[in-house]
Amino acid sequence: MPDAEQTDVVIIGAGPVGLALAIELGQRNIRCLVIERNDRVGLSPRAKTTNVRTREHLRRWGIAEKLREASRLPPDYPSDIIFTTRLNGPLLAKITNAMNCDPRRNDLYSESAQWIPQYVLEEVMRAHAVTLPSVEIRFGSTYVDAVQDECRVTITVLCNLTGEQQSIRSAYVVGADGSRSNVRETIGAKMEGTHALAQNYNVQFRAPELAKLNPHGRAIMYWIINNEIPSVMGPMDDEEHWYFVAPRIADTSDLDPKDLIRRATNLDFEMEILGTSPWAAHSLIADKYSEDRIFLAGDACHLHPPFGGYGMNMGIADGVDLGWKLAAVLQGWGGPGLLDTYEIERRSVHQMVIDEAVANYNALGNHLTLPGLEEPGSVGDATRCEAGDVIFAAKLREFKTLGVVLGYRYDNSPIIVPDGTAPPVPHAMIYRPSAFPGCLAPHIWLGDGTSLYDHFGPGFTLLASGEEGADALARAEESAKARNFPLKTLQPRDSRLGRRYMAKFALIRPDQHVAWRGDVLPEDLDTLFDCVTGENC
Ligand SMILES: Cc1cc2nc3c(=O)[nH]c(=O)nc-3n(C[C@H](O)[C@H](O)[C@H](O)COP(=O)(O)OP(=O)(O)OC[C@H]3O[C@@H](n4cnc5c(N)ncnc54)[C@H](O)[C@@H]3O)c2cc1C
Numbered sequence: 001m002p003d004a005e006q007t008d009v010v011i012i013g014a015g016p017v018g019l020a021l022a023i024e025l026g027q028r029n030i031r032c033l034v035i036e037r038n039d040r041v042g043l044s045p046r047a048k049t050t051n052v053r054t055r056e057h058l059r060r061w062g063i064a065e066k067l068r069e070a071s072r073l074p075p076d077y078p079s080d081i082i083f084t085t086r087l088n089g090p091l092l093a094k095i096t097n098a099m100n101c102d103p104r105r106n107d108l109y110s111e112s113a114q115w116i117p118q119y120v121l122e123e124v125m126r127a128h129a130v131t132l133p134s135v136e137i138r139f140g141s142t143y144v145d146a147v148q149d150e151c152r153v154t155i156t157v158l159c160n161l162t163g164e165q166q167s168i169r170s171a172y173v174v175g176a177d178g179s180r181s182n183v184r185e186t187i188g189a190k191m192e193g194t195h196a197l198a199q200n201y202n203v204q205f206r207a208p209e210l211a212k213l214n215p216h217g218r219a220i221m222y223w224i225i226n227n228e229i230p231s232v233m234g235p236m237d238d239e240e241h242w243y244f245v246a247p248r249i250a251d252t253s254d255l256d257p258k259d260l261i262r263r264a265t266n267l268d269f270e271m272e273i274l275g276t277s278p279w280a281a282h283s284l285i286a287d288k289y290s291e292d293r294i295f296l297a298g299d300a301c302h303l304h305p306p307f308g309g310y311g312m313n314m315g316i317a318d319g320v321d322l323g324w325k326l327a328a329v330l331q332g333w334g335g336p337g338l339l340d341t342y343e344i345e346r347r348s349v350h351q352m353v354i355d356e357a358v359a360n361y362n363a364l365g366n367h368l369t370l371p372g373l374e375e376p377g378s379v380g381d382a383t384r385c386e387a388g389d390v391i392f393a394a395k396l397r398e399f400k401t402l403g404v405v406l407g408y409r410y411d412n413s414p415i416i417v418p419d420g421t422a423p424p425v426p427h428a429m430i431y432r433p434s435a436f437p438g439c440l441a442p443h444i445w446l447g448d449g450t451s452l453y454d455h456f457g458p459g460f461t462l463l464a465s466g467e468e469g470a471d472a473l474a475r476a477e478e479s480a481k482a483r484n485f486p487l488k489t490l491q492p493r494d495s496r497l498g499r500r501y502m503a504k505f506a507l508i509r510p511d512q513h514v515a516w517r518g519d520v521l522p523e524d525l526d527t528l529f530d531c532v533t534g535e536n537c
Helices: 016-026 052-061 064-070 118-129 182-186 257-265 311-331 340-361 377-399 470-482 495-501 525-532
Strands: 009-012 032-035 081-084 091-095 135-138 141-148 153-159 165-170 172-175 191-206 221-224 231-235 241-246 272-286 294-296 460-464 487-490 505-508 514-518
Touching: 009 016, 009 153, 009 165, 016 032, 016 118, 016 135, 016 311, 032 141, 032 165, 052 064, 052 311, 064 118, 081 377, 091 377, 118 135, 141 172, 141 182, 153 172, 172 182, 172 311, 182 294, 191 257, 191 340, 231 257, 241 257, 257 272, 272 340, 311 340, 340 377, 460 470, 470 487, 470 525, 514 525
Parallel strands: 009 032, 009 172, 032 135, 081 221, 172 294, 460 487
Antiparallel strands: 081 091, 141 153, 153 165, 191 241, 191 272, 221 231, 231 241, 460 505, 505 514
């Protein structure tokens, strides 16, 4: 074999998680090589919601607008969820502004969510990643295995075209290689939980007439509530291309997709089946996320049903968390304990999201139906009214997720400095901004129309929320410079900041979470900087 190629980080898998990590590293000039066995990104139609937090990351990377432009649905397309007995049946319930896709400004966040297929997001991320000089994506290459010693990892990669094997050496390897992760096997990690909760069946189809025949008007999801064919459907890229999901199907081997869709819609229209895919829903989490220099991220270490739209989005957040930490260590300002905090911080979030997703998956169209739901007349009307209440009670939490999406925190982490105050009470649906250490930094829109986040630096940001403190900020800048700690200081002079942050100063991490807050900067700033960079944990 020829001499091994060298890089800093090898990422296995150019799915959304591998691409997110490559961008985090590439934006910090860290050399990374992404190995992808397919010849392009975006092969399968899976996630459709890019949530508020993921879009905030896209904004930080400078590509949020690109994703908006990539949508073939009009910007005012409503992100409503319609519940009905059949697509042409009576309305049972309607949830508006699901997932916070409404593009109007909201002080709670810098970007609204977006209904857009995962394959479009992946293509936008890929196109951006390859503009970063330190990032290379190598398609048509399959990861085979890895060996590691104290200083590096050597992986073997197979070129799909020539069958040749190649060695690549790097300081770190990250397995973002999805649910059947080979990297997970390499490190001997086991998935724990419940395999195959149930089988499900997806169909993609083209039906140019369907939007006109649909009596409910525009929405992103139509939940079909009945015992015969409980299902979910909606527009995919535009109003011609649709997805259809029949969850919890006992046997997917002999299904006629056209028949399923006709029964769910109760409409007669021309349709072209573009693809079908059976898939299993799991509730699994890896027993370890790393071994020495090899890490797992995304579906490789956590899997749950896609109800609630968390999987891809949570995986992208893994890439963000691991990305800045790997960069910190490689650039020499991250301490020896920093990389261990990746699992500490992310595992509790994954566990919480798995519980949410499984609960959502246990409330499907057949669980929400009532006897006589499709009966005509006033008796049926009364039943449908009652079903509406049942649906709201069971499903609102699945589509009003801001408390989960923005409200998770890392206060169990050794690189977060507790301030002795009581933590905010978590709520799945309601996000209450808080600068309690470990929380996402509270957002505001500033007077000049920019987002507070637009002013944060690529490293840490020391935010002064009041008028005073210029001397303290100068002192912090000096201390940071003396020890190569990447720090930007910021004093936006907006009176709302003091109320939002409840402290005169807050130290914000590269991923926009609060690492420390206080009214007075510590005399010994080195101790603070040591703690938040994992130097002494
Ligand atoms: C039907 C469905 C609907 C979903 N809806 C949502 C949703 O609305 N919102 C949401 O957030 N999530 C959703 N998800 C989940 C989401 O699709 C996944 O969580 C996400 O794709 C995980 O990204 P990943 O990068 O970790 O893995 P993947 O997307 O699986 O990417 C892994 C990549 O690694 C490559 N690879 C694997 N092995 C090797 C190897 N040996 N060598 C080289 N390359 C390799 C693969 O080719 C692939 O490109 C849904 C999933 C399904 C099935």
